[in-house]
Amino acid sequence: MATAVEQAFRICGARVICPFSGRDEVRDLHVRGGVLCADAGPDACVIDADGLAILPGFVDLSAHLGDPGYLWRETLVTGSRAGAAGGFTTVVASPDTDPVIDRGPLLANLEQRAAAVSGARVRFAGALTERLAGMELAEIGCMVDAGAAAISDGGRAVGDALVLRRALEYAQPFGVPVILRPAEPELEKDGVVHEGPVALRIGLRGLPSASEEMGTGRAVALARLTRARVHLHGISTAQAVRQVRVAQEQGLDVSCGIPARNLILVDEDVARSQYDTSLRLLPPLRTGTDREALLQAVRDGVAMVTAGHVPLSRVEKEHEFERSAPGGAGLESAFAATLTALDGDLALVAEALSTRPASVLGERAALSEGCRADLVLVDPLAETCIGAPQFSMGVNEPLSGRTLRGAVKATMVAGRWAFNTLLP
Amino acid sequence: METVRSSEVLTADELQRAIRRLALELVERLGTPDQFVLVGIVTGGEILAGQLADALEALEGTRPVVGHVDITLYRDDLYTGLEKPVLGETALPFPVSGAGIVLVDDVLFTGRTVRAAFDELWDYGRPAWIKLLVLVDRGHRELPIAADFVGRHVSTERSDRVVVDFGANGGVALQQAPEGRT
Amino acid sequence: MSDSTARVARRKDMLGLRGVSREEITQILDTAAQIRRVNRRRVKKVPTLRGRTVVSAFFENSTRTRMSFDLAAKRLSADVLGFSAGSSSTKKGETLMDTARNIDAWRPDCLIIRHPSAGAPHMLAKAFDWSVINAGDGIHEHPTQALLDMLTMRDHLGTLEGRTVAIVGDVLHSRVARSNIFGLTTMGAKVVVAGPGTMCPPTLEALGVEVRHRIDEVLEDAHVVMMLRVQRERLGKAVMTEVAEYARLYGLDLDRLQRARPDVLVMHPGPINRGVEMTPDVADGERSVVLEQVSNGLAVRMALLYLLLGEDGGDGDRG
Numbered sequence: 040m041a042t043a044v045e046q047a048f049r050i051c052g053a054r055v056i057c058p059f060s061g062r063d064e065v066r067d068l069h070v071r072g073g074v075l076c077a078d079a080g081p082d083a084c085v086i087d088a089d090g091l092a093i094l095p096g097f098v099d100l101s102a103h104l105g106d107p108g109y110l111w112r113e114t115l116v117t118g119s120r121a122g123a124a125g126g127f128t129t130v131v132a133s134p135d136t137d138p139v140i141d142r143g144p145l146l147a148n149l150e151q152r153a154a155a156v157s158g159a160r161v162r163f164a165g166a167l168t169e170r171l172a173g174m175e176l177a178e179i180g181c182m183v184d185a186g187a188a189a190i191s192d193g194g195r196a197v198g199d200a201l202v203l204r205r206a207l208e209y210a211q212p213f214g215v216p217v218i219l220r221p222a223e224p225e226l227e228k229d230g231v232v233h234e235g236p237v238a239l240r241i242g243l244r245g246l247p248s249a250s251e252e253m254g255t256g257r258a259v260a261l262a263r264l265t266r267a268r269v270h271l272h273g274i275s276t277a278q279a280v281r282q283v284r285v286a287q288e289q290g291l292d293v294s295c296g297i298p299a300r301n302l303i304l305v306d307e308d309v310a311r312s313q314y315d316t317s318l319r320l321l322p323p324l325r326t327g328t329d330r331e332a333l334l335q336a337v338r339d340g341v342a343m344v345t346a347g348h349v350p351l352s353r354v355e356k357e358h359e360f361e362r363s364a365p366g367g368a369g370l371e372s373a374f375a376a377t378l379t380a381l382d383g384d385l386a387l388v389a390e391a392l393s394t395r396p397a398s399v400l401g402e403r404a405a406l407s408e409g410c411r412a413d414l415v416l417v418d419p420l421a422e423t424c425i426g427a428p429q430f431s432m433g434v435n436e437p438l439s440g441r442t443l444r445g446a447v448k449a450t451m452v453a454g455r456w457a458f459n460t461l462l463p
Numbered sequence: 464m465e466t467v468r469s470s471e472v473l474t475a476d477e478l479q480r481a482i483r484r485l486a487l488e489l490v491e492r493l494g495t496p497d498q499f500v501l502v503g504i505v506t507g508g509e510i511l512a513g514q515l516a517d518a519l520e521a522l523e524g525t526r527p528v529v530g531h532v533d534i535t536l537y538r539d540d541l542y543t544g545l546e547k548p549v550l551g552e553t554a555l556p557f558p559v560s561g562a563g564i565v566l567v568d569d570v571l572f573t574g575r576t577v578r579a580a581f582d583e584l585w586d587y588g589r590p591a592w593i594k595l596l597v598l599v600d601r602g603h604r605e606l607p608i609a610a611d612f613v614g615r616h617v618s619t620e621r622s623d624r625v626v627v628d629f630g631a632n633g634g635v636a637l638q639q640a641p642e643g644r645t
Numbered sequence: 646m647s648d649s650t651a652r653v654a655r656r657k658d659m660l661g662l663r664g665v666s667r668e669e670i671t672q673i674l675d676t677a678a679q680i681r682r683v684n685r686r687r688v689k690k691v692p693t694l695r696g697r698t699v700v701s702a703f704f705e706n707s708t709r710t711r712m713s714f715d716l717a718a719k720r721l722s723a724d725v726l727g728f729s730a731g732s733s734s735t736k737k738g739e740t741l742m743d744t745a746r747n748i749d750a751w752r753p754d755c756l757i758i759r760h761p762s763a764g765a766p767h768m769l770a771k772a773f774d775w776s777v778i779n780a781g782d783g784i785h786e787h788p789t790q791a792l793l794d795m796l797t798m799r800d801h802l803g804t805l806e807g808r809t810v811a812i813v814g815d816v817l818h819s820r821v822a823r824s825n826i827f828g829l830t831t832m833g834a835k836v837v838v839a840g841p842g843t844m845c846p847p848t849l850e851a852l853g854v855e856v857r858h859r860i861d862e863v864l865e866d867a868h869v870v871m872m873l874r875v876q877r878e879r880l881g882k883a884v885m886t887e888v889a890e891y892a893r894l895y896g897l898d899l900d901r902l903q904r905a906r907p908d909v910l911v912m913h914p915g916p917i918n919r920g921v922e923m924t925p926d927v928a929d930g931e932r933s934v935v936l937e938q939v940s941n942g943l944a945v946r947m948a949l950l951y952l953l954l955g956e957d958g959g960d961g962d963r964g
Contacts, residue, residue, distance in 0.1 A: 235851075236851035240852065242764075242785025242786060243763050243783075358740055358742075359741055359765045360764040361762040536683070536951070537693070549672075550675070550951075586690070587687070587688070
């Protein structure tokens with residue numbers, strides 16, 4: 040791999056879209072030594088990318104990679120590959136592992152192992168509370184020093200408002216984003232689908248929108264109080280994006296990510312699928328009205344898009360709907376889902392999947408000279424028939440069976456091909 | 464649509480005459496109508512049994528007890544098609560055990576319907592005896608079953624259909640399948 | 646012999662009444678009304694399903710529904726195999742699909758399943774080619790209960806069209822109520838529900854019913870009052886206050902009954918908590934048709950087995 044970094048490439052004929060610099064034109068892109076440069080030199084490997092588009096590499100802020108502890112779901116290696124195949128150059132692994140990533144040494148050890156992966160760059164979010172139990176604070180400082188990209192309780196929502204306040208206060212001086220799932224845990228007990236007429240009809244217990252609304256309200260209020268940087272992961276309701284919009288207008292450092300599938304699917308799809316457990320998701324699929332509000336939030340720059348990657352095995356999904364584990368794989372389908380949902384608007388896709396999430400990590404996702412060569416080549420006109428994930432170990436692709444627009448052709452991470460269907 | 468060739472076997476009048484003759488035969492061979500009961504097989508046999516009872520009443524002044532059986536639940540061909548036959552009614556307003564029963568059907572063909580009717584009657588009790596009366600015997604038996612009283616023997620092809628209409632303008636018709644089809 | 650055939654195409658499964666047409670419900674009720682005669686004979690058995698294998702898998706306790714299904718299958722001469730969660734390996738970590746694959750290896754013709762999770766019967770119906778009858782899935786549906794309720798109502802009311810049925814109790818968490826609501830509204834009846842806000846929230850209107858909160862508001866116009874069973878031990882946190890309050894606000898007693906139509910039918914899916922949902926004099930009174938419900942349950946289940954059980958390579962001709 041070390042030699043790959045020295046390699047030089049000239050990628051020709053693609054439409055290069057960089058929302059960060061505002062440039063959107065057909066031009067050649069030169070890469071040498073892992074960074075974008077003006078001229079890759081005469082020995083550069085020439086890649087014909089005619090008809091393709093180049094976007095800054097996608098960044099996902101919270102993916103379950105199952106490592107350590109759930110190696111039948113995913114490992115750093117497979118998760119990294121799945122990320123690269125989906126166009127992601129950076130994937131932040133959430134701390135819902137066994138043991139939970141709640142200590143500096145564990146995170147440092149994982150960072151070491153992650154240095155060896157061949158796909159997307161893998162970074163880690165350290166736990167906000169010990170064992171994600173929502174009671175005592177985890178070793179936030181040590182984990183930041185060990186390289187934590189963010190602090191998060193993963194899929195768990197912190198129920199105790201005082202603990203949440205203290206956690207935000209504690210994390211704030213370290214400058215890392217705190218990633219929260221906005222929810223009111225007591226309101227979500229036994230719930231498996233969006234609470235509404237569909238749930239009523241098909242006899243499944245509901246997860247009320249009110250839970251997300253309250254979780255968001257509390258996070259926004261505490262962000263105001265503590266001045267912490269808060270990123271809300273897995274927003275799914277119209278009410279929650281409205282609250283985030285207001286918070287941003289008031290100048291708070293609050294951002295949010297919407298699972299790409301929630302821009303396509305709605306709760307009625309659960310009924311239509313006759314209890315297909317790959318549609319048991321957290322956050323759940325909501326109503327058409329919610330979906331419209333989510334799309335508008337992405338268009339307006341209020342929200343970004345996340346893969347919402349929770350890979351699960353057959354054994355965890357092949358159950359009755361209520362008993363199957365919640366979650367869906369998403370790294371490999373997120374781009375096509377987002378492009379389809381955003382009607383083929385590549386510049387908006389680049390903002391939603393690259394620029395905005397990178398900025399949460401304090402990074403610039405740009406395609407200018409001198410920038411790290413994190414980029415993705417996509418075919419915007421290809422039709423992709425979504426099936427089971429090919430690189431992830433998860434079997435649960437909620438969009439399975441759907442034909443979406445766009446396909447990832449190659450992904451470059453710091454000048455190295457992490458995924459490539461173009462090279463001979 | 465392909466044409467179905469239809470020929471008349473009995474006119475409405477002839478059908479009524481056949482019923483009266485069958486009624487006469489019943490009295491001759493079995494005695495007065497209080498010595499037996501009529502049980503029609505739903506639906507054609509049920510209508511025939513009613514008309515026979517009318518004829519017997521006109522003839523003898525007494526009307527026999529009439530019942531009917533729907534043999535659907537006893538059929539041996541329930542699992543061959545996509546549609547299930549509609550269940551009809553069974554009504555046997557007399558104790559079956561010890562009864563002398565004249566089983567009545569409009570057309571006797573393979574004999575399977577009669578077999579099913581036997582089975583059903585036995586589940587209601589043990590009759591003293593059973594005689595079989597049919598309006599038309601069209602042959603092609605698949606079981607060793609014979610009628611005791613027959614209105615008319617008709618020679619048919621296996622693929623033909625015998626249509627009985629007990630209405631005032633009805634009669635019995637033989638419908639032949641179109642050429643080249645069986 | 647007549648050529649009368651079913652008015653509606655055969656279906657493979659009976660998973661719920663939602664989406665089942667009026668014609669089909671009518672066909673099932675008509676068939677049940679005819680098939681009842683078998684239960685009144687000396688020989689209470691017909692050979693209709695001879696050689697068929699019916700497996701009843703109950704992952705939730707229920708003696709009565711299970712016995713009713715077993716008896717229905719036996720009266721049609723099917724072989725019945727019982728299978729209950731307690732005696733099976735489901736408690737040893739086997740998934741429902743694993744269990745079903747084992748059952749499949751016995752080549753059954755029909756599976757009757759009761760399961761605490763909504764959609765469990767649907768999952769099996771999708772995966773296997775045998776018929777599946779839902780005998781209750783979570784809080785979703787219990788179609789045979791609703792069919793027997795509708796048969797009982799039709800026996801007394803002649804038709805369901807334009808009739809008013811009041812359902813009182815925990816409608817939100819009741820599969821009996823859900824199936825009845827789907828079936829009754831399809832048949833043109835009006836359904837009014839009453840219960841505490843935690844059991845009859847206004848959102849229930851999405852199911853096409855009227856929501857009231859006092860039993861007295863629904864009694865006057867109702868042709869049928871269906872009282873749902875209160876299962877306090879199964880209710881979640883803070884759904885219900887003291888039983889005495891429930892009985893006082895939503896229980897049916899003679900006093901209340903006198904304000905109803907004189908020919909009102911009182912129904913209950915059983916078993917009744919006497920003194921809670923209704924007083925003993927109402928439960929055993931002349932307006933109660935609870936025992937008719939039980940006997941119609943047998944008929945409806947026989948009818949469904951008759952209508953569902955599939956074709957094979959049988960020998961064709963008849964006559």
